[in-house]
Amino acid sequence: MKRNTKALLGSLFVFALVFSVNAGSKTNMPRREEITRKTVVQAIGVDQLEDGSGGMRITFAPAMSRDQESLQGSTEEINNVIVSDGETFYEAVKKAQTFSSNTVYLGQTDLLVIGEAAAREDLAKYIDFVTRNQDMRMDLHIVVAKDTTAEEVLRCDSDDGATSFEAIESLLLDAGEMSYSSEVKMRQVVQAMEEETLVPILPAVTIAKQEESKGGPATISLVGYGIFHDGKLIRFLQEDGAKAFNLLTGRFEYSVAVINAQDIGKMSAQLLNSSVELSTDTKDGKPAFTFRVDLTANITERVSNNANPKAEELRFTEETLHALEEDLTNQLKGEMERVIAQSQSDGVDYLGLADHLYRSDPDEWERVKEDWESLYPQLSIQVEVEPQIQNFYTINQGLGMEE
Amino acid sequence: MFGPKAVHNKDRMRRRQGITGRFFEGKEGTAVEDFKKKANFQHKTPLFEEVCDRLQRNSDFRVRPILIGQKFRGAFAFVDGMINSGQLSELVMRSLVEHRFAADATAGDLFAYIDGGGIYCPDQKKQQKADDIIKQMLTGSAALFLDGAADAYTFEIKSTFVRSVTEPTNENITKGGKDAFVERWLMNTALVRSRLHSPDIVVESVLAGRQSQTNIAVVYLKNTADDALVQRAKDCLSKLDVDSISSLGIVEEALCGDDNSIFPQVTNTERPDSFCADINEGYIGIIIDGFPFALLVPGNILQQMQAPEDYARHSVFASAIRVLRFVMMGITLLLPGFYVSILSFHQEMLPSRLVQSIMKARLEVPFDEIIEMIVMLIAFEVLIEAGLRMPKNIGQAVSIVGALIVGEAAVSAKLISPAVVIVVAITAIASFTLPSQDLSNAVRVWRFVLLLFSGMLGLVGLVIGAILLTLRICSLEVLGVPYMAPLIGGHTKTKDSYFRRPFVQDKKRPEFLGNKNKTRRVSKG
Numbered sequence: 001m002k003r004n005t006k007a008l009l010g011s012l013f014v015f016a017l018v019f020s021v022n023a024g025s026k027t028n029m030p031r032r033e034e035i036t037r038k039t040v041v042q043a044i045g046v047d048q049l050e051d052g053s054g055g056m057r058i059t060f061a062p063a064m065s066r067d068q069e070s071l072q073g074s075t076e077e078i079n080n081v082i083v084s085d086g087e088t089f090y091e092a093v094k095k096a097q098t099f100s101s102n103t104v105y106l107g108q109t110d111l112l113v114i115g116e117a118a119a120r121e122d123l124a125k126y127i128d129f130v131t132r133n134q135d136m137r138m139d140l141h142i143v144v145a146k147d148t149t150a151e152e153v154l155r156c157d158s159d160d161g162a163t164s165f166e167a168i169e170s171l172l173l174d175a176g177e178m179s180y181s182s183e184v185k186m187r188q189v190v191q192a193m194e195e196e197t198l199v200p201i202l203p204a205v206t207i208a209k210q211e212e213s214k215g216g217p218a219t220i221s222l223v224g225y226g227i228f229h230d231g232k233l234i235r236f237l238q239e240d241g242a243k244a245f246n247l248l249t250g251r252f253e254y255s256v257a258v259i260n261a262q263d264i265g266k267m268s269a270q271l272l273n274s275s276v277e278l279s280t281d282t283k284d285g286k287p288a289f290t291f292r293v294d295l296t297a298n299i300t301e302r303v304s305n306n307a308n309p310k311a312e313e314l315r316f317t318e319e320t321l322h323a324l325e326e327d328l329t330n331q332l333k334g335e336m337e338r339v340i341a342q343s344q345s346d347g348v349d350y351l352g353l354a355d356h357l358y359r360s361d362p363d364e365w366e367r368v369k370e371d372w373e374s375l376y377p378q379l380s381i382q383v384e385v386e387p388q389i390q391n392f393y394t395i396n397q398g399l400g401m402e403e
Numbered sequence: 404m405f406g407p408k409a410v411h412n413k414d415r416m417r418r419r420q421g422i423t424g425r426f427f428e429g430k431e432g433t434a435v436e437d438f439k440k441k442a443n444f445q446h447k448t449p450l451f452e453e454v455c456d457r458l459q460r461n462s463d464f465r466v467r468p469i470l471i472g473q474k475f476r477g478a479f480a481f482v483d484g485m486i487n488s489g490q491l492s493e494l495v496m497r498s499l500v501e502h503r504f505a506a507d508a509t510a511g512d513l514f515a516y517i518d519g520g521g522i523y524c525p526d527q528k529k530q531q532k533a534d535d536i537i538k539q540m541l542t543g544s545a546a547l548f549l550d551g552a553a554d555a556y557t558f559e560i561k562s563t564f565v566r567s568v569t570e571p572t573n574e575n576i577t578k579g580g581k582d583a584f585v586e587r588w589l590m591n592t593a594l595v596r597s598r599l600h601s602p603d604i605v606v607e608s609v610l611a612g613r614q615s616q617t618n619i620a621v622v623y624l625k626n627t628a629d630d631a632l633v634q635r636a637k638d639c640l641s642k643l644d645v646d647s648i649s650s651l652g653i654v655e656e657a658l659c660g661d662d663n664s665i666f667p668q669v670t671n672t673e674r675p676d677s678f679c680a681d682i683n684e685g686y687i688g689i690i691i692d693g694f695p696f697a698l699l700v701p702g703n704i705l706q707q708m709q710a711p712e713d714y715a716r717h718s719v720f721a722s723a724i725r726v727l728r729f730v731m732m733g734i735t736l737l738l739p740g741f742y743v744s745i746l747s748f749h750q751e752m753l754p755s756r757l758v759q760s761i762m763k764a765r766l767e768v769p770f771d772e773i774i775e776m777i778v779m780l781i782a783f784e785v786l787i788e789a790g791l792r793m794p795k796n797i798g799q800a801v802s803i804v805g806a807l808i809v810g811e812a813a814v815s816a817k818l819i820s821p822a823v824v825i826v827v828a829i830t831a832i833a834s835f836t837l838p839s840q841d842l843s844n845a846v847r848v849w850r851f852v853l854l855l856f857s858g859m860l861g862l863v864g865l866v867i868g869a870i871l872l873t874l875r876i877c878s879l880e881v882l883g884v885p886y887m888a889p890l891i892g893g894h895t896k897t898k899d900s901y902f903r904r905p906f907v908q909d910k911k912r913p914e915f916l917g918n919k920n921k922t923r924r925v926s927k928g
């Protein structure tokens with residue numbers, strides 16, 4: 001082998017050896033840590049301290065299996081969470097080390113819950129540490145707690161033995177079934193906070209307390225979205241409002257609508273295959289927007305109604321289908337128009353119109369961006385809905401109806 | 404009964420039975436007189452005396468007198484076991500004994516008869532020097548000494564204790580030839596010639612080993628192979644100066660560009676068809692007497708990743724398997740280090756559920772991940788070595804005991820975690836997919852190096868180790884040809900580098916071999 005190559009290899013080897021010996025103490029190279037000496041945190045809750053000091057309460061939900069609980073020492077950890085207060089996020093994390101038997105490890109954290117009070121104060125303050133920490137993942141889920149604190153959410157275990165993290169993860173995964181919400185990741189929130197055309201929107205969870213008379217434990221439920229403006233929570237969108245929001249922003253997957261067409265009866269329809277097209281125009285020198293929403297509906301059940309004299313004669317003809325579609329159109333359009341009106345009255349563009357204008361007509365955006373906040377409430381925003389009932393299967397009459 | 408008298412009686416019994424317990428009994432030179440008496444020569448025959456003098460201490464040295472044509476005295480000298488006695492009698496002795504010479508025939512007539520082809524032996528030589536005669540005798544010839552003659556003849560009639568051509572033991576393929584090289588180099592060259600009938604095949608041999616006098620043949624296609632490459636190979640072999648060629652490694656090291664590199668710089672094969680295919684590509688073949696393997700130079704990593712069955716299968720399937728081999732090589736080299744670095748340094752890269760599962764499994768294991776991994780890999784190497792030495796009938800039992808019972812017991816006793824066992828098992832299975840055993844051995848050693856780097860610095864260490872490894876093998880050259888060719892050196896890749904293209908698409912010979920004939924003849928019509 002050539003001498004030069006030998007010398008090069010030899011020097012590289014020595015360099016690697018020397019470097020590695022010093023690596024842990026003098027550089028930012030990764031350090032070796034035993035995995036069993038770590039408390040792997042699955043979910044973090046962030047709350048505002050109630051004493052008004054401006055500090056924060058951080059709740060860590062470790063990923064422990066039930067049989068590991070006996071290995072933990074601190075009283076705080078028997079409930080499967082570690083709670084720590086501090087003036088800053090990082091201080092609270094370090095303080096948690098003082099009463100945790102293992103190193104609190106945030107590299108596997110997959111969920112961040114922001115308490116309502118903290119969200120109303122300043123979102124950026126509470127998530128800044130997460131965005132800077134190199135251990136933490138930028139694709140972790142983030143939710144906001146409604147009418148409760150993040151600590152309570154993380155302490156709330158479901159009755160089937162799942163932890164709060166598992167419950168929320170499952171809810172987010174299945175959010176598309178009713179389209180009342182959807183999953184949002186940290187990097188999307190950061191992007192929304194960085195860009196002037198976007199607004200952070202977080203899924204909202206709450207603890208649905210069972211009535212005492214009925215018994216049963218409290219459960220976590222996904223209720224919609226929390227809308228932020230200037231880093232502060234301003235509003236929640238729930239149920240039909242959240243569904244309409246999803247329709248307008250293209251996050252819709254499935255849902256249910258109850259159509260109550262006159263002379264036909266009550267029908268339940270599955271909504272799916274939604275697509276939305278946003279077009280821009282100019283009206284009175286201002287941008288005008290039109291949402292065109294197409295979706296498919298399948299009639300899934302018909303509620304029997306013997307009192308209605310026309311019901312027994314029901315056949316799914318073209319006229320009846322049109323009538324049903326019209327009712328569905330009115331329903332959905334009404335919900336969407338309410339959401340639009342709400343956003344305009346809040347003066348916050350959480351429908352993404354600014355972003356759409358920026359991408360489709362940058363010159364127009366440049367012209368209006370300085371006045372956007374004042375212009376937004378006055379904009380013309382129309383909605384056109386085109387549902388199409390495709391399937392009604394073989395049901396002609398309801399069960400038990402007279403011939 | 405057991406006193407000195409008993410010992411004396413025992414010795415007398417042994418002597419009566421001819422068991423003297425002593426080796427060569429005569430003084431030096433006394434056996435020569437015995438051989439001369441046996442030969443019954445009337446005249447001084449210096450060549451015969453010299454040969455007998457030099458070989459007298461050998462118990463397998465024989466002298467057999469012969470009366471040629473009822474007129475001339477002669478003696479055959481040979482090494483018992485090296486020659487075929489039946490052929491000596493039938494082909495040589497009979498033609499000498501039964502020939503009738505004229506009454507006034509002289510020694511000159513006898514020489515004329517022998518020189519004129521009167522003996523039924525295809526290979527006879529007239530010798531004037533005792534050294535040459537002894538050399539011939541020691542390689543399977545019988546020497547004929549004539550009473551009073553200054554010359555002698557040697558007849559090559561090698562013994563048939565050569566193993567016959569059998570199936571390959573390590574390189575068996577279902578759709579290929581079932582013959583393999585044997586220990587005799589002339590038979591091996593015959594196997595090559597039976598596949599490549601081209602007159603451009605050249606077989607040049609050289610004797611190596613001061614004591615073993617082993618024939619080493621260089622085989623190449625003279626219209627294809629690079630002359631400079633051939634010359635370099637021959638120079639390496641000519642300079643080889645050892646006592647005996649007792650193992651293949653001696654010749655391999657003579658041809659290696661770098662003695663310190665663990666990577667195989669010479670390819671070996673036991674299949675004549677693979678050998679011929681590579682000769683046709685422009686490689687230089689080396690056949691060594693006494694070894695049922697042939698070598699091919701220059702060794703090349705891509706060539707060592709190819710298996711003979713690639714060319715027997717459909718090109719698409721063979722290509723997929725070849726890609727799989729490359730992936731397996733990566734896995735066997737990097738997986739242990741990757742596992743240790745992820746678990747020790749970069750736990751955030753693991754999925755959450757996997758982390759929990761691993762943590763649960765490792766809770767009571769007392770050792771660090773790197774210690775566990777090193778111990779398991781060493782245990783695996785021990786099992787492989789033990790399996791090689793074990794007799795076949797108990798080797799399987801040892802494997803089962805080692806792999807299943809000891810592994811299972813170690814996991815149950817919480818000495819190691821199950822994940823480590825799985826990683827080592829996958830690593831081991833991946834290493835068995837490499838066609839070249841020598842390459843697999845090299846990878847096994849480098850696996851430990853990369854593991855150590857990973858244990859020190861995590862993925863950064865693994866990458867440093869991988870860079871060092873890449874530098875190492877990129878700097879290797881064999882007979883002036885880069886080991887990593889055609890990946891380095893600016894050579895055009897052939898259609899057979901990574902994937903096995905259909906033969907009709909693979910028209911170019913490897914450029915890095917410097918072939919004279921760069922294009923193959925491949926056509927479907």
